[in-house]
Amino acid sequence: MIVDIHCHVLDDIDDGPKTLVEALSLCRMLQTRGIDKVIATPHFIGDYDSKVTPESVKEKIDILNKEMKKQHIKLEIYSGMEVFASNDTVDRLEKGEILTLNNSRYVLIEFSFENIPKYMSELLFSMQLKGYVPIIAHPERYNIRYRKSGIIKKAVENGALLQVNSGSIMGVHGSEVRDEAIRLLKSGMVHLVATDAHGDRRPIYSVMEIQKKLTEICGTENMKKLLYINPQRVFEDKDVEQTSVVKKSFSIFSFFKK
Secondary structure (H helix, E strand, O other), rough: OOEEEEOOOOOOOOOOOOOOOHHHHHHHHHHHHHOOOOEEEEOOHHHHHOOHHHHHHHHHHHHHHHHHOOOOOEEEEEEEOOOOOOHHHHHHHHHOOOOHHHHEEEEEEEEOOOOOOOOOHHHHHHHOOOOOEEEEEEEHOOHHHHHHHHHHHHHHOOOOOEEEEHHOOOOOOOOOHHHHHHHHHHHHOOOOEOOOOOOOOOOOOOOOHHHHHHHHHHEEEEEEEEEEEEHHHOOOOOOOOEEEEEEOOOOHHHHHHH
C-alpha cells in the first residue's frame, strides 16, 4: 500500500490542477505510478488566500472521489494541507482553520525557501507542545542558509520530521537539490518521501523507480520506511520509524584518492 502524503491534486484551489478534468488526469497518472491513497495538501497561506479552508478542501475531495468512482480510477483522496509557516500557525491549528494530514496529529509545514524565519524553532516547539508533529516539507529545496545554520538538523533532533520530494532525488529540480536530498537521506534525517505533484508540469516517477533509487542511496530497510511504512503510519496517526545513517563504504580506490 502506497500513501502519498504530499500532493496538490485538487482543482482550482491552489497551484495544482486548474480544472476537474486536469485533476482526474493527475489521479489516473498517480494510480498508474503505483499510488493507492493520496492526502490532498493544497497550500494554506493564511489571510493571503481565502480559497483554502477546511470546508472547501473537503468539498473538492468529495467531488473528486465521486468522479473517480464513476470513471473507475482506483485512487482514494483524503484531506490535509501544506501550511506556510507564520507566527499564528498554532492559533489557526487550534481554531480548526488548518487541516492536519488525514485528521492525524501530523502537520505538513513549509518555510520560506530563501530566508530562515526568526520564529522557526519556537513555532516547531509550540506545535509539539500542543500535541502536533510537524513534518517539514521538501527541506532539500531550501536555501543553503538552512544547512549552514544547522536549524533543520536541530529541528529533527527535537522531534520534527522531514519529507523529501521523490522528484528531487531524481534530479527534477537540478543537481544541487538532488545532492542535498541525497545528503539528507544518507544522514538518516529523512522520514518520508512523497510526490509533491502539482499536475503534469513535472515528471511523476513510478513507485518502482523511486524504490530502486532510494535503495541505491540509503539501502533497503531505509527505503521501506521512507516509501511504505512511515507514510502509512502518518495516515493511521501512528508513530513513524526512524531511518538509519548510511555508513561510508571504504575501498582501496578511496584510500589512494585521499
